[in-house]
Amino acid sequence: MDPHSQALFDAADEAVFVLDEAGVALASNDLAAHAFGLASKDALLGRSLFSLLPPDTLGEFRKELSAAFSQDEPLHVEGEILGRTYRMAMTTVKEQDEKRVVVFSRDVTDEKRADEHLRREQQRQIFYMESLPGFVATVDQNLTIRYANRAFRQRFGKPAKDGTHASFAECELNADRGALCRVSEILKEPQQDTWEWETPDGQTYQLFGHPMTDVDGSRVVMLLGFDITHRRAAERALLQAQAHQRAILDSVPSLVWLKDKDCRFREVNSAYAAACGRSSKELEGLDEVEVWGAEQGAFFFEQDQEVIRSGKKRVEDVEFRDASGATRWVESTRVPLFDGNGEVIGLAGISHDITSRKEVQDELRYSNEELEQRVRLRTRELEESNEALRRESKEHKRTADKLERARKRAESLSRAKSDFLANVSHEIRTPLNAILGAAELAELAESPEESQRYLEIIRLSGKTLSNLVNDILDFSKMEAYRLRLEHVPFDLYALLRGMRDSMAVVAQEGTIGVRLEINDNLPQWVKGDPVRLRQILDNLVGNAIKFTREGEVVIKASSAPGANDVNGFQRLLFSVSDTGIGIPLDKQSVIFKDFEQADTSISREYGGTGLGLAISRKLVETMGGNIAVVSEEGRGSTFSFTIQVGKLNAQEMQMFAPDVAGADEAQRALLAEGESRGVILVVDDNAMNQELMRMALGTKGYTVHNAYSGEDALEFLSVQPVDLVLMDIQMPEMDGLTAVKKLRKQRLAVPSDVPVIAMTAHALPGDRERMIKAGCDDYLAKPVDMKELFGIMERYLSGRPRVAAQIRGASGAGEENDAASVDMPLGSPADQGARASNDPRHPDDVRRALSLLGNRTDLLHRLEEVYVRQGPKDVEAMRDALRNGARDDLKRLVHLFKSTAATVGDRATSEIARSMEPLAMDASEQELFGMVDMIAESSGRMVEWLGKSNDGNEKKSS
Numbered sequence: 001m002d003p004h005s006q007a008l009f010d011a012a013d014e015a016v017f018v019l020d021e022a023g024v025a026l027a028s029n030d031l032a033a034h035a036f037g038l039a040s041k042d043a044l045l046g047r048s049l050f051s052l053l054p055p056d057t058l059g060e061f062r063k064e065l066s067a068a069f070s071q072d073e074p075l076h077v078e079g080e081i082l083g084r085t086y087r088m089a090m091t092t093v094k095e096q097d098e099k100r101v102v103v104f105s106r107d108v109t110d111e112k113r114a115d116e117h118l119r120r121e122q123q124r125q126i127f128y129m130e131s132l133p134g135f136v137a138t139v140d141q142n143l144t145i146r147y148a149n150r151a152f153r154q155r156f157g158k159p160a161k162d163g164t165h166a167s168f169a170e171c172e173l174n175a176d177r178g179a180l181c182r183v184s185e186i187l188k189e190p191q192q193d194t195w196e197w198e199t200p201d202g203q204t205y206q207l208f209g210h211p212m213t214d215v216d217g218s219r220v221v222m223l224l225g226f227d228i229t230h231r232r233a234a235e236r237a238l239l240q241a242q243a244h245q246r247a248i249l250d251s252v253p254s255l256v257w258l259k260d261k262d263c264r265f266r267e268v269n270s271a272y273a274a275a276c277g278r279s280s281k282e283l284e285g286l287d288e289v290e291v292w293g294a295e296q297g298a299f300f301f302e303q304d305q306e307v308i309r310s311g312k313k314r315v316e317d318v319e320f321r322d323a324s325g326a327t328r329w330v331e332s333t334r335v336p337l338f339d340g341n342g343e344v345i346g347l348a349g350i351s352h353d354i355t356s357r358k359e360v361q362d363e364l365r366y367s368n369e370e371l372e373q374r375v376r377l378r379t380r381e382l383e384e385s386n387e388a389l390r391r392e393s394k395e396h397k398r399t400a401d402k403l404e405r406a407r408k409r410a411e412s413l414s415r416a417k418s419d420f421l422a423n424v425s426h427e428i429r430t431p432l433n434a435i436l437g438a439a440e441l442a443e444l445a446e447s448p449e450e451s452q453r454y455l456e457i458i459r460l461s462g463k464t465l466s467n468l469v470n471d472i473l474d475f476s477k478m479e480a481y482r483l484r485l486e487h488v489p490f491d492l493y494a495l496l497r498g499m500r501d502s503m504a505v506v507a508q509e510g511t512i513g514v515r516l517e518i519n520d521n522l523p524q525w526v527k528g529d530p531v532r533l534r535q536i537l538d539n540l541v542g543n544a545i546k547f548t549r550e551g552e553v554v555i556k557a558s559s560a561p562g563a564n565d566v567n568g569f570q571r572l573l574f575s576v577s578d579t580g581i582g583i584p585l586d587k588q589s590v591i592f593k594d595f596e597q598a599d600t601s602i603s604r605e606y607g608g609t610g611l612g613l614a615i616s617r618k619l620v621e622t623m624g625g626n627i628a629v630v631s632e633e634g635r636g637s638t639f640s641f642t643i644q645v646g647k648l649n650a651q652e653m654q655m656f657a658p659d660v661a662g663a664d665e666a667q668r669a670l671l672a673e674g675e676s677r678g679v680i681l682v683v684d685d686n687a688m689n690q691e692l693m694r695m696a697l698g699t700k701g702y703t704v705h706n707a708y709s710g711e712d713a714l715e716f717l718s719v720q721p722v723d724l725v726l727m728d729i730q731m732p733e734m735d736g737l738t739a740v741k742k743l744r745k746q747r748l749a750v751p752s753d754v755p756v757i758a759m760t761a762h763a764l765p766g767d768r769e770r771m772i773k774a775g776c777d778d779y780l781a782k783p784v785d786m787k788e789l790f791g792i793m794e795r796y797l798s799g800r801p802r803v804a805a806q807i808r809g810a811s812g813a814g815e816e817n818d819a820a821s822v823d824m825p826l827g828s829p830a831d832q833g834a835r836a837s838n839d840p841r842h843p844d845d846v847r848r849a850l851s852l853l854g855n856r857t858d859l860l861h862r863l864e865e866v867y868v869r870q871g872p873k874d875v876e877a878m879r880d881a882l883r884n885g886a887r888d889d890l891k892r893l894v895h896l897f898k899s900t901a902a903t904v905g906d907r908a909t910s911e912i913a914r915s916m917e918p919l920a921m922d923a924s925e926q927e928l929f930g931m932v933d934m935i936a937e938s939s940g941r942m943v944e945w946l947g948k949s950n951d952g953n954e955k956k957s958s
Contacts, residue, residue, distance in 0.1 A: 015086070015105040018093075021069055023049045023062075026100065035081050035105060057081070068092060068101045078108070085109045134226035140218060141187050152225075186211050186221045196228070204229045255330065255351040258337075261344065263287050263304040277323030296320050307334045307347050317354065329358040428465065435462060448934050452908055456842070485622060489648050490530035492572075493518065496557055498847055499534055503541045503553075511550050512579075514541070519558030522572065525653070527646030532619050537574065539612040540639045544578035551579030551636070560642050568647050571625070575640040582633040592617040592627065616641075677701040678793075679721070679803045683713040683736065684728040684759070686896045689782075691866045692903065693726060695859050696786055710739030717748045721803045724793060727776065729760035730895050736760075740775040755796035759784060782899040783849070786856075839949075840941050841905045849905035860904065864946045867904045871943050874900070875936045882928055890928070891920035894935075901939065904946075909938040 009016045009029040017028035025032075025044045033044040036052045053061055057080050068075045068090035075090040088105040126147075129136045135152035137145055148156070186193055190211035198204045208224040249256050249269035256269040265283045273280050276291050283291065288300035300318075307314050314334045321327050330351035337346045435458050442454035500516040507514045537555070544553040553576065560571035583591065592613050620627045624644035631637035680702050682693040690706050697704050705722065707713040711734045713725070725743075729736035736758060744752050758776040760767070768779045778792050839846070850860055874897050881890040898913035916931040923931075 012104075015103075015107075017044070017103050017105075019049065019065065019101050019103060021065075021099070023065060025049060032103075032105065035084070035086065035107070037082055053081070064088075064090065065101065069099055081105075085112050132224075134224055136225075137223045138214070139183055139187075139221045139223055140214070141220075143183065146214070146220060182207070183209060183221050183223065187219060190219065197225075202229070203227060204232050252350075254353070255349075257349050258346065259304060259349070260346045261308060263301060263308065263347075265291070266346070275322040292320070303332075303334060304347060307336050308344055311336045311338075311344050317358075318351070328353055328355045330354060432465060435465070448912070448937070452911075455911065485532060486529040487527055487646060488530070489525055489527050491524060492522065492526050492557075493524045495530050495534055496537075496555070498850075499537050499541065500555060502843065502847065503538070503545060507545050507553065512545065512548050513552040514545070515552055515554045517554065517556045519556070521559045522557050523559070523570070523647070525648050526570075526572075527648060528623070528643070532623070533643065536616045536619050536641065537576070539616045540576040540641075543612060544576050544580060544637070544639075548578045548580035548636070553578045568649075569644050570647060571642050571644050573640065573642050575638055577636065577638040579636040582635050582637055583629065583631040584633050588629055588631060591629070677802075678723040678797050679703045679705070680793075681705045681707060681713065681716065681722045681725045683707045683710070683725065683731070683739070685709060685731045685892075686728070686900060689728070689759075689899070689903070692784075692859065692863055695862055696789075696856075699856075700790065710734030710736060710742075713739050714742055714746070714748070717743065717750050718746075719749055721749045722754065723797055723800065723803050725754060725756045727756050727758055729758055729771065730892055732889065732892060737771065737774040737776075744775040755800075757789075757792060757796070783903045840908075840945055842907065845905040845907040849903060863904050867900065867906075868943050868946050871897075871900070871939050872936075875932065875939065878932050878935070879929070882925060882932065887921050891917060894920055897935065897939075901942075904942075906939065906942045909935055909942060912938055 006027070009027065012029060012031070015029065015032035015035045017032040018026045020026060025047055028041045028044050030041050033039065033041045036044060036049065038044050038052075050058060050062070060079060064075065064077045064079070069092060072092065076088070077090065078085065078087045080086075085108050086105045087108045088103055090101050090103050093100050093102055129147075129149045132149060132151060135155055136147075136149040137152050138147040140146055182193055182195055186209045192211070193209045195207055196204060197207050204227070205225045206228045210222040210224070212220055212222050214220045246269075250271075252269060253271055255272040255275055257265060257272050258267040260266055264285050264287050268280050268283050270280075273283065276283065278291070287297075288304065289297035291297060292300060300320075303314060303316065313336070316332055317329060318332045319327060319329050331354045332349065332351040334347055334349045336344045337348055339345045438454040438457040442451050442458070445451040445454060496516055496518060500514055504514045541553060541555060556573075556575045556577075558573050560573040617627050620641045620643060625642035627639065627641035629637055629639050677700065680693075680697055682690060682697075682704060684690055684693070684706075685708050690708075694704050694706070705716065705720070707716050709731050713727070714734075717725075727736045727740060740756055740758075743750075743754075743756065755777045756775065758771040758779045759782055760771075760779075771779050777796060780789060780792065850857065874893060878890055878893045878897075881887075881893060894913050894917045898910050898917060901907070901910035901913060912931065912934050916928070916935070919931070920928065
């Protein structure tokens with residue numbers, strides 16, 4: 001190559017080289033050598049480029065080189081050389097009849113990278129603009145929309161389908177020519193601008209116009225638009241509300257103001273502005289001293305600061321001078337203002353003009369002074385009449401003293417009631433917390449025994465709560481004179497011993513004893529209200545135990561001294577003595593008053609509501625007696641009371657106490673001769689209930705027949721008349737209600753109206769009505785209370801002709817029946833010696849069972865024997881019914897066992913059966929077998945103990 005051409009090659013700013021058809025470099029510059037990774041052009045000359053290119057680009061380069069040799073026109077290509085991108089122009093030249101290709105190659109790698117970066121940046125910007133909630137549009141000098149984001153397109157429509165850009169003037173912006181004008185002005189004078197635009201459909205946009213240069217160098221406007229319709233509506237509503245508020249404040253004749261935390265005015269109404277002679281704008285930022293001066297402004301400012309410091313409302317009557325110099329009185333009210341965190345941020349105030357009221361008060365004061373002067377003058381003229389008035393004033397003073405004492409008594413009563421309410425709240429919450437806590441623990445219990453302990457806690461706490469509620473209700477009834485006393489026969493000895501036994505259980509928790517002394521002259525059977533008498537004794541003995549740390553509590557009962565037998569009534573005397581803390585002498589006169597206690601600290605140390613003695617006093621007085629106390633502080637107290645009770649007549653002695661000395665001899669002879677008081681049919685599928693009815697009715701002189709189902713009862717009544725039917729409701733085959741319905745319709749040996757008393761363990765609302773509707777005359781819930789049963793029987797048998805039957809030869813009273821023997825009530829020393837001390841039953845459950853049996857321990861022992869024999873059989877019958885899928889039989893057996901267990905005081909087993917009964921039809925077999933096992937385990941402990949206890953009693957009696 002000639003020097004001139006080589007110089008041109010070397011001066012070029014791009015790679016230049018000449019190739020023959022074999023790809024050999026005939027000439028080049030250094031840039032070409034560098035492109036192929038060589039140090040200089042000399043290293044490239046004479047070498048074939050095919051040996052320098054990698055295999056992946058060699059084939060493409062061969063094709064491009066061959067194409068360049070085959071055409072006369074220049075060939076422009078772009079390709080990779082050693083990882084760099086080159087844009088090449090290949091042109092053919094002839095040299096001595098040989099074709100050569102001159103290649104001009106420019107490295108565009110960095111240029112391509114910059115283009116790609118720019119493209120991505122543009123895409124990112126477009127993404128941002130497409131994501132904006134407001135609309136974006138680019139408008140050129142022809143008002144043509146070059147770009148519109150999604151929000152713009154959604155609001156004003158998409159460009160035409162042929163891809164042409166819509167004119168900005170054709171958009172809905174055309175509705176407001178002002179928008180076009182502002183865009184045109186920005187295009188003419190490149191400066192930013194912002195304005196608001198309201199569309200014909202009521203939307204308001206805030207527009208921002210920014211001049212800029214497009215990629216082609218032309219001037220465009222970037223238009224941003226945000227929908228501020230709601231904001232403007234809210235601002236208008238706020239302004240309207242403020243205008244209304246301002247109008248209201250300005251219409252108020254009182255002075256109204258608002259201040260910040262620094263006690264500086266922020267807003268006042270027109271009345272305030274007029275009073276101080278300044279406009280609301282002038283007052284803004286000033287404090288009271290700056291407005292009213294140091295003399296009266298300092299006082300107002302101090303009031304403001306006090307409200308800010310205390311955060312409390314302040315009301316005062318204030319005299320001040322307004323801007324005109326007039327003096328007026330106002331009632332000024334200042335209240336603090338708080339933020340969301342409860343911090344004081346300022347205050348508001350209002351002042352009412354009370355000048356007229358003050359003037360009236362001044363006039364009244366002057367009139368009063370003038371009147372007093374006249375009174376003084378008149379008093380001197382009436383001195384002679386004062387003596388009579390003085391005597392009258394003494395009477396007035398006595399009346400005033402009475403009123404003062406009544407006032408003090410009312411205040412004392414108010415304080416006592418407050419203490420009482422506090423104590424009641426505590427006394428209610430204590431057992432209620434125990435109930436809720438035990439209920440939660442019972443849900444988490446892992447064994448039946450643990451669950452039973454929690455249930456026992458719930459039962460005892462519930463009983464405590466019930467007693468408290470009963471006390472409050474009793475007191476309320478007494479206050480309203482609505483308390484009604486019963487007048488029924490009851491065994492006074494049994495009541496006293498039962499009370500003694502229950503209180504002895506309470507006393508066992510401490511180190512004190514409880515002793516009962518019954519005088520020989522005390523009658524055993526009397527008429528009165530046993531529940532209220534027991535309530536009085538429980539209150540007095542409970543207090544004695546509560547306030548006695550050691551020693552004993554002694555209960556005495558006797559006939560009242562003197563003549564106490566008048567018109568069938570007699571007076572009884574009871575006393576309760578203790579060795580406790582005693583009562584101060586000055587408090588002994590108030591402890592029987594409503595809500596009073598000897599010391600309010602007692603309620604905190606010993607508990608109680610203060611109602612016990614007040615209720616006891618009211619009950620004693622209602623029973624025709626009185627109550628008193630003798631006490632020495634630190635030595636103990638003795639509470640004594642008398643009541644009036646009735647004596648039993650001959651018929652009542654025959655019914656309730658046939659074995660008591662003095663009973664009607666004719667009746668006892670009647671029983672000895674074997675004549676029956678009535679023929680009774682007992683229909684029950686439970687052997688224990690049959691035994692209970694046979695013994696209880698037999699001792700009262702009734703003839704008892706038995707039937708074990710509804711069908712058996714109808715078959716018996718078809719040939720044998722009776723005076724009364726005791727009908728169990730839930731029985732196999734034919735239930736009691738079905739039997740009663742048929743009894744009323746069929747022709748039998750008994751009249752269709754024979755009395756039928758239903759007996760069932762169901763005691764749900766509506767049961768009584770359902771049974772009466774079926775044809776029963778009355779209804780008793782199991783376990784049956786014997787006194788209630790005898791009362792109902794006597795009511796239905798009274799006046800009816802009896803069936804001609806003899807006791808002799810019939811089951812029940814005519815048989816030799818050891819149930820006729822009378823044992824001592826449970827809890828007596830003889831019985832306690834015969835029974836083991838580890839009775840699994842709770843004493844209250846045993847006492848309830850005895851109460852239902854008329855306190856007849858002989859009946860209870862006989863039923864216990866039946867329970868020992870029949871209980872395991874009934875449990876096995878439950879298992880058989882469950883194995884055979886006889887769910888109806890299973891439910892009936894569980895129902896019977898619930899009643900059976902309760903009858904002998906086995907409350908734990910009865911409660912398990914009670915919880916199982918509603919599940920008998922739907923629970924899984926596995927769950928039911930588990931509950932039967934729980935019944936077996938619970939009743940098994942009872943049966944085992946009863947077996948050992950009864951064996952011991954038999955050996956001892958033998």
